[in-house]
Amino acid sequence: MQFLKSLYIHNTFFWYIAILAGCFILSFWIPLLYPITWILTWVLLGLFLFDIYLLYSHSRGVVAERNLPQKLSNSDLNPIPIIYRSYYPFKTYISLIDELPQQFQKRDFEHRTNLLKDQKKEFEYLVRPVERGEYVFGNLNVYASTPLKIIKRRFVFQKDQKVPVYPSIIQMQQYDFLAISNKLTLFGLKKIRRIGHTQEFEQIKEYVAGDDIRTVNWKATAKQNQLMVNQYQDEKSQPIYSIIDTGRVMKMPFNGLKLLDYAINSTLAFSNVALKRNDKTGLVAFSKNIETFVPAVQKITHLNTILEQLYNINTAFTDSDFGLLYARVKRKITHRSLLLLYTNFEHISALKRQLPFLLAMAKKHVLVVIFFENTELEALISSDAEDLQTIYHKTIAEKFSLEKRLMQKELQQHGIQTILTKPEQLTINTINKYLEIKARGLL
Structure with a gap:
C-alpha cells in the first residue's frame, strides 16, 4: 500500500498512450503499422517498469524541508523558504506542492524545477495572512520523475506544522x-x-554658543562668575x-x-x-x-x-x-x-x-x-x-x-x-x- 500510495502516472505517459492509440487506428488502413505499434507498446511497458526501478531503487531519493518561522506577522508578506535536495544519480524533475493553511484559500500552489545529482536548491514563497490565530501547514509533497517522465514518485515531508499569526x-x-x-x-x-520647555530639569551647565539665552540661571552665573544655563530634558x-x-x-x-x-x-x-x-x-x-x-x-x-x-x-x-x-x-x-x-x-x-x-x-x-x-x-x-x-x-x-x-x-x-x-x-x-x-x- 505504501508503494501504491506513492506511485503516480506522469502526464507525459498519457501522451504516449494517445500516440499508440492513434497508431492502432491508422493501422486499420495501413496494415504494416499494426506490428510496429505492438512493438512500441511492449517497449513502453518495458520503459514503464524500468522507470519504476529507477525511482524506487533509492530509498532516500529526494529530501525537502520547510523552514517556518516561530511566528507569522499579520498583514505582512512573510517569506517561507523550502530547501530540497536530490540523491538520485540522474537528472531529476521535481514538482513541489505545499499544502497551505485553509485561511489562504489557495489550492493551486506548485513549484517545478529540476535537480542534478546531489544538487541542493532553495525556493522561497510569500504568504500574507489577514487574520490572527493558529495556521496549520499540511504536507510538503515532492513529486520526482526521471528524464523518461513516465511515472512520478511522491515524497511526503513535515506533516501538519502549526504556526501562530501575531500582530504585525x-x-x-x-x-x-x-x-x-x-x-x-x-x-x-x-x-x-519643540514649543517651550518640558518641566523636567536635568542640570546646570556652562553656557556655550547656541544655547537659548532664556535659560540663563542668573543665581548660578553670579556664584560662578560666568554664564550658566539650565538644561532640560524630555519628560x-x-x-x-x-x-x-x-x-x-x-x-x-x-x-x-x-x-x-x-x-x-x-x-x-x-x-x-x-x-x-x-x-x-x-x-x-x-x-x-x-x-x-x-x-x-x-x-x-x-x-x-x-x-x-x-x-x-x-x-x-x-x-x-x-x-x-x-x-x-x-x-x-x-x-x-x-x-x-x-x-x-x-x-x-x-x-x-x-x-x-x-x-x-x-x-x-x-x-x-x-x-x-x-x-x-x-x-x-x-x-x-x-x-x-x-x-x-x-x-x-x-x-x-x-x-x-x-x-x-x-x-x-x-x-x-x-x-x-x-x-x-x-x-x-x-x-x-x-x-x-x-x-x-x-x-
Whole structure:
C-alpha cells in the first residue's frame, strides 16, 4: 500500500498512450503499422517498469524541508523558504506542492524545477495572512520523475506544522530600525518643532554658543562668575494607554484586513516606539465589557505582555459601552495619561451619543480619538460620473465623507485631539501625533 500510495502516472505517459492509440487506428488502413505499434507498446511497458526501478531503487531519493518561522506577522508578506535536495544519480524533475493553511484559500500552489545529482536548491514563497490565530501547514509533497517522465514518485515531508499569526511584528521592527537609524522621515514621520520647555530639569551647565539665552540661571552665573544655563530634558515615564474598541464598528474590512487588526498593528508598533523613548505603555480593549486591561509599565520586556494580549483580542458584534470605559478609566488610571482611543464613527449622531463620555475622559487626560476614512467612498468620490445612478452614489458618498470631517471638527471644538486617517496610514499618523504631543508638552 505504501508503494501504491506513492506511485503516480506522469502526464507525459498519457501522451504516449494517445500516440499508440492513434497508431492502432491508422493501422486499420495501413496494415504494416499494426506490428510496429505492438512493438512500441511492449517497449513502453518495458520503459514503464524500468522507470519504476529507477525511482524506487533509492530509498532516500529526494529530501525537502520547510523552514517556518516561530511566528507569522499579520498583514505582512512573510517569506517561507523550502530547501530540497536530490540523491538520485540522474537528472531529476521535481514538482513541489505545499499544502497551505485553509485561511489562504489557495489550492493551486506548485513549484517545478529540476535537480542534478546531489544538487541542493532553495525556493522561497510569500504568504500574507489577514487574520490572527493558529495556521496549520499540511504536507510538503515532492513529486520526482526521471528524464523518461513516465511515472512520478511522491515524497511526503513535515506533516501538519502549526504556526501562530501575531500582530504585525515586521511592521514593528521596521519602525524600530528606522528610529535607530534616524530615517523615520522616509515613511512620513514629521519633525516636530519643540514649543517651550518640558518641566523636567536635568542640570546646570556652562553656557556655550547656541544655547537659548532664556535659560540663563542668573543665581548660578553670579556664584560662578560666568554664564550658566539650565538644561532640560524630555519628560520620561509618562503613562500612555492604547484603548481599542472591539465593537462591531471595527469589523469593517479594507484590503482584506479588519479595522481592528489595523488598530492592533498600530498599537504594537507605537508601544515599541514609546517604550524606546522611556514612556510607560498600557493597553485597554473594550466592547460591552472590559476585555483586556494592561497597566502602563516602563520595561522593554513589557512589550511581550502587550503582544500576547493583542494576539487574543477579537471583534465583537455588539455596540461598545463607552460609559463602562469611562468608569474603568476613572477608577484604574489615576495619573494624567495620554489615551489613544481607536474607534470608528460612521454617523455624527453616533459620535454625539458618546461625546459626554469622551469629554469626561478628556478633562483629566490627554485624549486622542482615532477614527478612519472610508477609502472606498473616497475612491468613488474621485471617480468620474457617467450616468445618473453614479451621480446619486457620488452625492451620498460625499455626504458621508463630509460627516467624517464634521465629526473631527466637533471633537476639536471641545478640545479633544483627533486623527482622521486612512487605515494604511494609521501607524504613521499615530506616531506623528504622539511626537507632536510630547514636543508641545501637552502631557
